[in-house]
Amino acid sequence: MNIQDQLQATIELLVQKGKGILAADESSPTIAKRFDAIGVESTEEQRRRYRSLILETANLGDYISGIILFEETLEQRADDGTLLPELATRQGVVPGIKVDKGKGPLANAPGDEITQGLDGLGQRLEGYKAQGARFAKWRNVYHISDSTPSRLAIEANAEMLARYAAICQAQGIVPIVEPEVLMDGDHGIARCAEVSEAVLHALFHALHRHHVVLEHALLKPSMITPGKNHARQAKPDEVARQTVRILRRTVPAALPSINFLSGGQTPEEATANLNAMNCLTPQPWELSFSYGRALQQPALQAWKGDPGNVAAAQDALYRRAALNGAARRGEYQ
Ligand code: 13P
Numbered sequence: 001m002n003i004q005d006q007l008q009a010t011i012e013l014l015v016q017k018g019k020g021i022l023a024a025d026e027s028s029p030t031i032a033k034r035f036d037a038i039g040v041e042s043t044e045e046q047r048r049r050y051r052s053l054i055l056e057t058a059n060l061g062d063y064i065s066g067i068i069l070f071e072e073t074l075e076q077r078a079d080d081g082t083l084l085p086e087l088a089t090r091q092g093v094v095p096g097i098k099v100d101k102g103k104g105p106l107a108n109a110p111g112d113e114i115t116q117g118l119d120g121l122g123q124r125l126e127g128y129k130a131q132g133a134r135f136a137k138w139r140n141v142y143h144i145s146d147s148t149p150s151r152l153a154i155e156a157n158a159e160m161l162a163r164y165a166a167i168c169q170a171q172g173i174v175p176i177v178e179p180e181v182l183m184d185g186d187h188g189i190a191r192c193a194e195v196s197e198a199v200l201h202a203l204f205h206a207l208h209r210h211h212v213v214l215e216h217a218l219l220k221p222s223m224i225t226p227g228k229n230h231a232r233q234a235k236p237d238e239v240a241r242q243t244v245r246i247l248r249r250t251v252p253a254a255l256p257s258i259n260f261l262s263g264g265q266t267p268e269e270a271t272a273n274l275n276a277m278n279c280l281t282p283q284p285w286e287l288s289f290s291y292g293r294a295l296q297q298p299a300l301q302a303w304k305g306d307p308g309n310v311a312a313a314q315d316a317l318y319r320r321a322a323l324n325g326a327a328r329r330g331e332y333q
Pocket of ligand 1: 250
């Protein structure tokens with residue numbers, strides 16, 4: 001298959017009615033935080049057990065079309081010796097890989113950050129592809145304050161995401177482009193909308209400049225919400241209207257699907273907000289999910305590192321996936 005056909009085939013597998021993507025690509029420090037909250041030490045063996053549990057969940061593919069994995073997981077095996085990416089494929093779930101190397105300060109832009117990892121990316125992607133990965137994810141973050149994100153941060157981060165996406169497509173890997181406007185702060189929803197509009201506008205301009213084929217890429221944005229310390233939190237219909245309004249202004253219709261991150265929303269909030277968006281008039285793109293915490297939190301709580309809790313944890317994960325599958329269709333109660 002030529003590169004364009006490979007990309008198109010992966011898009012068709014990832015973008016299916018009633019399904020979304022599971023982000024299980026927490027880096028080592030992040031998974032240690034999640035495990036810490038349930039009293040589990042983050043060893044390689046515990047991570048292997050936990051991620052096997054996820055991938056062995058019966059019928060995971062009913063509502064999950066793709067799973068984003070961390071580098072370490074690509075080489076890990078379930079108890080029966082099956083490589084974890086192979087287990088995903090058997091479930092009808094496309095394996096993907098987080099390829100950025102995390103964030104750090106952006107020079108000359110106090111309070112802003114930039115994501116690392118472009119050096120050698122093409123070569124790394126060849127390796128990941130050989131290990132079964134068919135799509136990738138790269139996350140950039142934007143902090144909202146009175147002085148951030150600066151124009152410099154908005155432009156530099158857009159350039160980074162576009163370069164990553166172009167390198168992925170050249171290798172036949174579908175890029176998920178993730179510009180996360182963080183929920184931290186006490187700003188109102190209007191400020192989040194203003195920042196998100198500027199971020200997305202610059203991003204799609206950069207994608208165009210780098211000749212990224214929008215039909216073969218996915219966007220993973222944050223929703224438009226008030227800051228988490230704002231006095232008045234928004235109801236799902238307000239989040240939905242504001243989010244769709246900004247996306248319609250900035251995201252070309254050629255892009256097949258928008259898969260939101262959950263960003264610290266509770267599982268219930270993330271599902272209700274997605275559902276509200278899918279209750280509006282039809283949009284040019286699919287509106288779906290690529291949740292990490294909002295899909296995994298109940299499963300982690302049920303598991304607590306105890307092999308006796310594996311079935312309960314899998315039930316919790318399947319249930320959350322099913323509820324988000326319903327939200328994809330605007331049928332969540
Ligand atoms: P959350 O849904 O927990 O925000 O994670 C999504 C993700 O992949 C962040 O990069």
